[in-house]
Amino acid sequence: MSVILYARVSTTDQTIEHQETQARRAGFEIDGVVSDHGTSGLSTKLAERSEGKRLYDMLRKGDTLVVRWVDRLGRNYQDVCDVIREFMRKGITIRTVINNMTFDGATTDPIQQAVRDALIAFMAATAQAQAEATKEAQKAGIAHAKTKTVKYRGRKPTYDRDQFQLVRDMLTNGAGASAIAKASKLTRQTVLRIKSEPGQAEAALLAWGL
Known part of the structure; x- marks a missing residue:
């Protein structure tokens, strides 16, 4: 086996x-x-x-x-x-x-x-809903990124693409911020920021080419 x-x-x-x-x-x-x-x-x-x-x-x-x-x-x-x-x-x-x-x-x-x-x-059903939500977050992120020039792209994100996706996955599954922070090795504040502003979090990754 x-x-x-x-x-x-x-x-x-x-x-x-x-x-x-x-x-x-x-x-x-x-x-x-x-x-x-x-x-x-x-x-x-x-x-x-x-x-x-x-x-x-x-x-x-x-x-x-x-x-x-x-x-x-x-x-x-x-x-x-x-x-x-x-x-x-x-x-x-x-x-x-x-x-x-x-x-x-x-x-x-x-x-x-x-x-x-x-x-x-x-x-x-959750998997499909998450996929559709991710597409919307990506659209919002791209739109947000287009309003910024490279000069004003802000501070580099403290998370990478894999960590961002893991946070989104676990949030969809109802996990708490502390559990997600432990699994993703991010701070609880970063997790909460991604949760509250997924579009901007996506935009930050795009602005830095991540």
């Missing part, structure tokens, strides 16, 4: 290495990493991605698939639900690094199945 980490990055500012490091720090013993670069989870299904196809071929009954969060599998509600349920039917366990969630097909109790399926649906 193998433990496979699937990592996906949609921009050059994100890194596969960060997702792997985060998983190992959370206590996951990873046997292999499958990754897709420059791929949008909102417009491209997992089965249509080059390495996503390989993931379907290599995973077997009893294996565990690890992802940072369900949004790595997709950003579309129906796609995420379908992917998780298909893997469960094949006897594959899905685990998330953020929130340490586990999804498998082990239970036969209808009530437990209903609770599990409702949670999957909720997380899938």
Whole structure:
């Protein structure tokens, strides 16, 4: 039985290495990493991605698939639900690094199945909502950045693109500022600033080419 980490990055500012490091720090013993670069989870299904196809071929009954969060599998509600349920039917366990969630097909109790399926649906819906919110924040950030010249781009952000995305992910999942600060290695004040002004936080990254 193998433990496979699937990592996906949609921009050059994100890194596969960060997702792997985060998983190992959370206590996951990873046997292999499958990754897709420059791929949008909102417009491209997992089965249509080059390495996503390989993931379907290599995973077997009893294996565990690890992802940072369900949004790595997709950003579309129906796609995420379908992917998780298909893997469960094949006897594959899905685990998330953020929130340490586990999804498998082990239970036969209808009530437990209903609770599990409702949670999957909720997380899938959250993934799509987050993707749409991120697009709006990026638009706001670009618009804000265009109003500034390089001369007045302000102080360099104390966070990078990966930390910014982690903060956004954990905020979407309802995590508190203190927990996010610990996970992202940022100050609580920085987390709260990103939470209150995501557009400006995005603009600061863009202004500095981050």
